[in-house]
Structure formats: C-alpha cells, structure tokens
Amino acid sequence: MEKRFSRPRAEGLSALMDEAEAANHIQREYKAGTVATLRVDRIGEPGAFLDAGTGSNHDDILLHNNQQTRPVEVGEELKVFLYRDPNGRLAASMRVPQLKEGQIARLKIINVDQNGAFVDVGAERGVFMPFAGMRGRPKVGEVVWAKLYTDKSGRLATTMVVDDEIRRASKPAAGVKRGDTVTGAIYNITEKGAFLFSNERYIVFIDHQEIPQRPKVGEVVSARVTFVRADGRLNASLRPVKETALETDSAMIMEHLKQHNGRMPYDDSTPPDIIRMKFHLSKAAFKRALGHLIKEGVLEQADGWTRLRNFS
Secondary structure: OOOOOOOOOOOOHHHHHHHHHHHHHHHHHOOOOOEEEEEEEEEOOOEEEEOOOOOOHHHOEEEEHHHOOOOOOOOOEEEEEEEEOOOOOEEEEOOOOOOOOOOEEEEEEEEEEOOEEEEEOOOOOOEEEEHHHOOOOOOOOOEEEEEEEEOOOOOEEEEOOOHHHHHHHOOOOOOOOOOOEEEEEEEEEOOOEEEEEEOOOOEEEEEHHHOOOOOOOOOEEEEEEEEEOOOOOEEEEOOOOHHHHHHHHHHHHHHHHHOOOOEEOOOOOOOHHHHHHHHOOOHHHHHHHHHHHHHOOOEEEEOOEEEEOOOO
C-alpha cells in the first residue's frame, strides 16, 4: 500500500539527505510525551506500524501488540500516546491520558529523579512534572492535585499549581455550620496557612495557628469548621476543641520541660512568633496551657523562666 506522503527514493547523497529530512520531520512533528492521531500503514508480527508521514517505511512508529487495547486494521486512524521504548525509539500506545489538557485530578507520583517527577495519568508512561510545578517535594506513591498541560516544547506535562482550576471547580458551602467536620486534600500551603479542597468541593482555609503539625501538599485531612464566610468558603482548624487541646498542649509543655532539665526561657511575655516556632501553638493556646498548669501547682514562673516545681 502506498503511503500518503510517498515519493521516489533518491540515490547516493540525495538519499542521505532524504533520510535526514525524514528524521527531522519525525523529530519536529512527533515527540515522546505527546498524543497524536496516526494511520495504521501495515501490520506485522510485533504489532501495527503507524505512518509517520515521511514516505519511508523505515520511519513508521510501532504500536506493539501489548500496547493495543483492541485489534486494529490497516488504514484506521488511531489516537495514540507517544513514548520512547527501552532502546530509545519512538513508540506508540493506545493507552492515552485519561484526562484532557487543562483538567485537574488527584494523581499518583510514580517516579522521582534529579529532573522532577513522573505522574500517572492513565497513559502508557508517566507524564513529567518539573520542579517548578511542584509544591513541596512529593514522593513516590503520594497522591496530589495536579493539572495536565502542554509545555513550551509541545510535550504533555503536569503541575501542582491548580489554584485557578480548583476555584472554578469549587462551590459555596451549603448547610455547613461551625463545629462541622470537612475532609479533603491539601492543595497549597503558604505563609498564612493551608488550603484544602473538600470532598464536597468546598475551598477551606486553615490558618497556620490552627495547624499543630504541618501537613504535606496532597495529604488528606479532616478539619473542624470555625467560620463560614459570606462567599461560601470556610475557615477551619486542625486543632482539637479547646478542652481537648488544653490537655494536649499542657502535656506537650510538660514533656518539653522534662527534656530540658525542668525549665524553659518562655513565659506569658514570650513573643508569639517564638511560641509558634518552638511549640506550634498560638500565643493564646500557650498561655491557656501555662495558666492551667500553674493553677494545678505544677509550674512556677520567675524572671522570664518557667520551671517545674519539685523537679528532680
């Protein structure tokens, strides 16, 4: 069968020039990490050969039998995902990405190397995520919110910068009240706090003072609603309610004192940023716990120091 872009084969130097031109055509038109629609030119023992449009059977792209999701026929137009096989040759697979460009989804990190990460989008190979598209340093096996897009080189890529897409996909909280619990995945962490996209598609902000232990981007957490904003977004906390938090915070302060010879240079007058850095507590929570322990007769304060009474 004659190829669509067939031409007479030249000889000698002209033939070499034709081959170079054909190779440049493949490199220019078809790249690993892209989706293309190609016609089945012929079928052989290893699989179907797809027409690369160079006029040479030598340049056809192999769609291996293992990469076919169904039997294919000569002349059929196929949408395929292009990748490099173990020998570095351009190959095709009918397993194409399961989401469209611009869409976001919870995607698994399947590999990490010195250049970035690779994300499972349902295709034959993972799609690259550059360091510039990461938030934090995700590890293999972690699942993150990510978007599929085409980079400047024309290849498919992914990014964890999905704020605009989540904003468009979100909806105002309905029927939610203070004290309710919402569950979802963290999609961004800033100096002010963390942002969560709930299972109900609510955007939830968690102030850094309400985060006793910093979560990872992509981590699924449950948070307690502390405020319902007029625009339908939510403020929430990862800290337990005050009664439970008081006991937890008091126990943490006691443990810190025991590990530091029963004393510490922090009291009611210590600046909030130092309290936050040392104990991951707000100044108000720290003072509540200190006051509770002093009232119980466990602690005493003097000259800017807090001490355990009867420490030995």
